[in-house]
Amino acid sequence: MAQITVQEAIDQALAEEMTRDPRVLLMGEGVATKRHALVEAFGGERVRNTPLAEGIIAGTAAGAAATGLRPVADLLFAPFLCYAMDELVNSAGKLRYLSGGQFSFPLVAIAMTGAGWCVGAQHNHNIEAWFVHSPGLKVVMPGCVADFKGLLKAAIRDDNPVLFFVDIGLVFAAGDVPEGEYLVPIGEAAVRRSGQDISLISYAKTVAVCEDAARTLAEQGISAEVIDLRTLKPLDEASILASVRKTGRAVIVHEASRTCGVGAEIAAIVAEKAFTALKAPVLRLSGPDAPAPASFPLEQAFVPQAAAVVDTARRLCA
Amino acid sequence: MAQITVQEAIDQALAEEMTRDPRVLLMGEGVATKRHALVEAFGGERVRNTPLAEGIIAGTAAGAAATGLRPVADLLFAPFLCYAMDELVNSAGKLRYLSGGQFSFPLVAIAMTGAGWCVGAQHNHNIEAWFVHSPGLKVVMPGCVADFKGLLKAAIRDDNPVLFFVDIGLVFAAGDVPEGEYLVPIGEAAVRRSGQDISLISYAKTVAVCEDAARTLAEQGISAEVIDLRTLKPLDEASILASVRKTGRAVIVHEASRTCGVGAEIAAIVAEKAFTALKAPVLRLSGPDAPAPASFPLEQAFVPQAAAVVDTARRLCA
Amino acid sequence: MSVKLYDERPEELLQMMHLIRAYEERAAALQAGSGVPGTCTSVGQEACAVGVIAALGADDLILTNHRSAGHLLARGADPGRLLAEVMGRRDGYCKGKSGSLHICARELGVVLTSTIVGGELGLACGVGLSQKMLHRAGVVVCFFGDGAACEGRFHESLNLAAVWGLPVLFVCENNEWQAFVHRRETTLADGVVSWAAPFGMDSATVDGNDVEAVRAVAMEALDAVRSSGKPFLLEVRTYRLRGHFEPDDQAYVDAQELARAWSCDPLPRFEARLRDCGRLDDDAIAGMKAAAKSRVEAAVAYAVDSPYPGMDELVTDVYA
Amino acid sequence: MSVKLYDERPEELLQMMHLIRAYEERAAALQAGSGVPGTCTSVGQEACAVGVIAALGADDLILTNHRSAGHLLARGADPGRLLAEVMGRRDGYCKGKSGSLHICARELGVVLTSTIVGGELGLACGVGLSQKMLHRAGVVVCFFGDGAACEGRFHESLNLAAVWGLPVLFVCENNEWQAFVHRRETTLADGVVSWAAPFGMDSATVDGNDVEAVRAVAMEALDAVRSSGKPFLLEVRTYRLRGHFEPDDQAYVDAQELARAWSCDPLPRFEARLRDCGRLDDDAIAGMKAAAKSRVEAAVAYAVDSPYPGMDELVTDVYA
Ligand SMILES: Cc1ncc(C[n+]2csc(CCOP(=O)(O)OP(=O)(O)O)c2C)c(N)n1
Numbered sequence A, B: 001m002a003q004i005t006v007q008e009a010i011d012q013a014l015a016e017e018m019t020r021d022p023r024v025l026l027m028g029e030g031v032a033t034k035r036h037a038l039v040e041a042f043g044g045e046r047v048r049n050t051p052l053a054e055g056i057i058a059g060t061a062a063g064a065a066a067t068g069l070r071p072v073a074d075l076l077f078a079p080f081l082c083y084a085m086d087e088l089v090n091s092a093g094k095l096r097y098l099s100g101g102q103f104s105f106p107l108v109a110i111a112m113t114g115a116g117w118c119v120g121a122q123h124n125h126n127i128e129a130w131f132v133h134s135p136g137l138k139v140v141m142p143g144c145v146a147d148f149k150g151l152l153k154a155a156i157r158d159d160n161p162v163l164f165f166v167d168i169g170l171v172f173a174a175g176d177v178p179e180g181e182y183l184v185p186i187g188e189a190a191v192r193r194s195g196q197d198i199s200l201i202s203y204a205k206t207v208a209v210c211e212d213a214a215r216t217l218a219e220q221g222i223s224a225e226v227i228d229l230r231t232l233k234p235l236d237e238a239s240i241l242a243s244v245r246k247t248g249r250a251v252i253v254h255e256a257s258r259t260c261g262v263g264a265e266i267a268a269i270v271a272e273k274a275f276t277a278l279k280a281p282v283l284r285l286s287g288p289d290a291p292a293p294a295s296f297p298l299e300q301a302f303v304p305q306a307a308a309v310v311d312t313a314r315r316l317c318a
Numbered sequence C, D: 001m002s003v004k005l006y007d008e009r010p011e012e013l014l015q016m017m018h019l020i021r022a023y024e025e026r027a028a029a030l031q032a033g034s035g036v037p038g039t040c041t042s043v044g045q046e047a048c049a050v051g052v053i054a055a056l057g058a059d060d061l062i063l064t065n066h067r068s069a070g071h072l073l074a075r076g077a078d079p080g081r082l083l084a085e086v087m088g089r090r091d092g093y094c095k096g097k098s099g100s101l102h103i104c105a106r107e108l109g110v111v112l113t114s115t116i117v118g119g120e121l122g123l124a125c126g127v128g129l130s131q132k133m134l135h136r137a138g139v140v141v142c143f144f145g146d147g148a149a150c151e152g153r154f155h156e157s158l159n160l161a162a163v164w165g166l167p168v169l170f171v172c173e174n175n176e177w178q179a180f181v182h183r184r185e186t187t188l189a190d191g192v193v194s195w196a197a198p199f200g201m202d203s204a205t206v207d208g209n210d211v212e213a214v215r216a217v218a219m220e221a222l223d224a225v226r227s228s229g230k231p232f233l234l235e236v237r238t239y240r241l242r243g244h245f246e247p248d249d250q251a252y253v254d255a256q257e258l259a260r261a262w263s264c265d266p267l268p269r270f271e272a273r274l275r276d277c278g279r280l281d282d283d284a285i286a287g288m289k290a291a292a293k294s295r296v297e298a299a300v301a302y303a304v305d306s307p308y309p310g311m312d313e314l315v316t317d318v319y320a
């Protein structure tokens, strides 16, 4: 095992997949400037700085994906995806279906989001749920270094368009990554901590919040299971349901705002399919329904806190 | 009471509000061509054909709204909103907050969606949940002619950006509209039919599907309550909860796809706040997680059907 | 069906123009009778489609938009399968899922049709990038309208294609209309071609109602793209003779302008030329029209006979 | 604080340029020490901001972007409130909610700052429409970068402003950089101004490191907008002397190019001119710098003293 940062994990995944498959290329505003080692290794044709225009980056990626390449487009910050929605949703997500299966769109769109850099709501907006709600796409949002590597490699190998969200708060986080070829399958959640009394379901940086909370809860005699969703589309319903059927209680935690977020979907799945197992209401802890502020203490407060998870879990288990 | 169509109701609302308030203007690709009577009445300055570019239409609307006008932008079909996401979400939705309250954005963005015209997924995509998930916006999606008029008038008077979705399947529907000034407040659901055994919660054209189902259910001895949400953001939680607390059972029905849709939010709210009242799992009937096909029978099958609502309700009440 | 290639004979061009005209008019008639979903017809623009596509080789690829029938037919599409698609039938090019608005036919090299105006422009850059990076010979031809040139993607796409040196021939069919809005309401620019120069892109304009002129200019433009590897913008000036989306009564169209446009109809014009130079006589032309009509009638029969897709198709082809 | 208006004295321009330089360098130093969130500084571009804004009247409105401090200060913003905003403090222009990237100040007519590149271009059309329809006198000045000119909104915005005749002065500060990408990698166009003509828009280019030249051209452009009611595109050629977003070591910048750019630094250049014509001597300049520095120190003290917003602010100002 090697300790590396999320950024290094992403670099490794890119380098390995570009080595493995000559059709993989990386494009985006500044990717060639910032990832100089990749340019050295693979040349300027395969690591391309682009003009400053997210729509055409995504459109080019979609067109290239349908005709033989496997582009990875770095679109920088999630709110900039607003300029590329047509290409991602209407083209990459729908043209396979509308063409009766004539084309597929093996591309990865990377974007950062989340609290951590005090950049405010035009750089920090957790919109992963939009893409979960859109047909034909897959959505991944890792919570630990190893998953960043393994899921990015899997995303690049997937024959469908994958949105790959990077939680800003994790970019400089370090962690272990298995040596050698390491893949994490898309669509599988991970049980980060096993427990009996309550399921804490989360993804991205709030997985660690839930792990913190679980440790505190353990001291108070409550055994919490922590599920890291890792993939948001397709959701690993089986893992979610297995956990909640066992514990009978669920708290879903994410930084994205509440209404129509991923937490809503999980609560709905649980309320439908684990209904008889439920011993308590299904609760969600999320960021507020407000744009993300830049101000440091407000930005921090935007993210659900371990103390709130503990309180909520205790209430449910009371 | 006068029988008019949805299209006429929209025209009436526009004409009345433009008469009332000289700051209201209408803009869009072809609005001046298609709404000739409004051009006659209010002139070309206030009823403007635009260049074919949704982004700049929405951006112009946002900029104008913040500085003294009250634009209504007709963006035609909902998937075209993909070109205007930055303007709607990042500008209109966030710049009030990010400016510390210095500006407000009284604008209405109108878009059509839903099955009915065999136009396929690039014209028909129910993405209302995206906007429900986004801060600073309001979202309205009427299900009957009177509401089209009353809610559009309310939307134009609202000081916030309002997404106004028009279900294509209802455009030529006729119905009664009260004479004279008629407003429907944003944020209030309507009980379309009162019942004791189960709550059927819906919006747009599937409200009628639920009403159909409720009639059939009544014949079978099941008393279904039908809730028309009308406004999707802010959601009328109180009405939803009052109904489900009474009936103990809920089926949520919409044409939009399931994952992270409005139905997910309602199921989550119910699973949290009406938990103890629930006698059965909360179920959702929705369009499939697929792009909308153009082919007529497939397009029809995309929409949840009354028979399925009846079946689902009967299972829950069994 | 495979890609149709054209030889030097002008008769072939006229024949194809008649097929397109007959197809579109028949489709519109079906739609007027209702039951059949609407389409955007290319009536009046036949010379654009046929002129450009007759200049293509077998390897070249085409992207088009909502107004695609002319391009598809000119490239050799089967009118029966095309109409079946418009009617949402199983034997359509896209199994009936597309309907009229996003028909593509990979076997013909007609790829990635988007009905989002401007969508084809972005996708075309990607297809061009594949051609370039995978060392494929074919040029990418992207048809779009004057309306699409108002969308920001037009700017982004031309710029990217130019700076990356992508083998894309951008073909703007300037038909003076953008759905229900006249082009003069949407821009002060006289045409679309003037936007090429700032990108460092070569360009040309041609009378789009003269099929031979279109073909000649397209040949040159394609040669330029092939030899330089760089993109080219070709503006084809024409007029949308029917409404935007059938049925459409064109009540909003200035009657004089429309009459003038009909007087430039590319079909009679080309017929007259071929008659004048003695290549065709009235009988031959009448025969050509009749052949086109009967081919279209067969297509209608085929499409009407084709069943709707099965309900399982509702959720297939979503993921690879 | 209210809008700052400028008289004819060149000293005023230099003074403001020094204030901006001192402010930006102090902000960058604070950020290098960490704890203070980063900003995009306008070092090297002072003459653009000051030259254009010195040409404005009290009624004119400004839209800007992520690189806004020069524009705000030139318009009379209080450096303390500005820095407080960058630091996320309660007394910032936006209560600390914006941080450095979207600062606007309605009281100064600096409206609707967007950090989405290109966002300001669309919003500017809307502000222009309000000015026109509500018969307000002020011209709308929209500052944007050469990078924003790559976004499709640039095309859409210029086109709409031209066809609708909106009173917008588009000011492109072409500083050769688009974050970490050099302009030469993003377009073959030599500059941004060449895109104006196809829209039927008048335009001009000016040396952006010569504050008096900028002011003179801006005056003419503003007059043109005021008298014609039509938009105008002004390209101001300059260079981003510091990194994109502090801290930034500029390792990716060609050292020779950067050195050349520093040799055109607009501040010493303007000082030399004023010295040469005898309007200022070294003491006066030193005094000006010292005054700017002490004003900035006071600003730092003010900002550091300003408390963070209360937690209730997390969810206020979302809806009107
Ligand atoms: C993004 C988008 N906006 C609007 C429409 C509706 N629409 C379809 S075709 C059309 C006009 C297109 O004009 P042009 O590009 O000139 O092509 P033409 O129809 O004239 O061939 C419009 C507005 C659309 N399909 N996509």
Ligand SMILES: Cc1ncc(C[n+]2csc(CCOP(=O)(O)OP(=O)(O)O)c2C)c(N)n1
Binding pocket: A029, A052, A054, A076, A080, A083, D040, D066, D067, D115, D116, D117, D118, D144, D145, D146, D147, D148, D149, D175, D177, D178, D179, D240
């Ligand atoms: C839509 C969008 N894409 C990317 C970014 C990230 N970004 C911020 S500033 C910038 C460079 C902008 O270049 P330019 O417009 O020339 O302005 P400059 O920074 O040079 O003043 C980039 C890429 C952004 N904020 N918004």
Ligand SMILES: [Mg+2]
Binding pocket: C145, C146, C147, C173, C174, C175, C176, C177, C178, C179
């Ligand atoms: Mg057109």
Ligand SMILES: [Mg+2]
Binding pocket: D145, D146, D147, D173, D174, D175, D176, D177, D178, D179
């Ligand atoms: Mg720049």
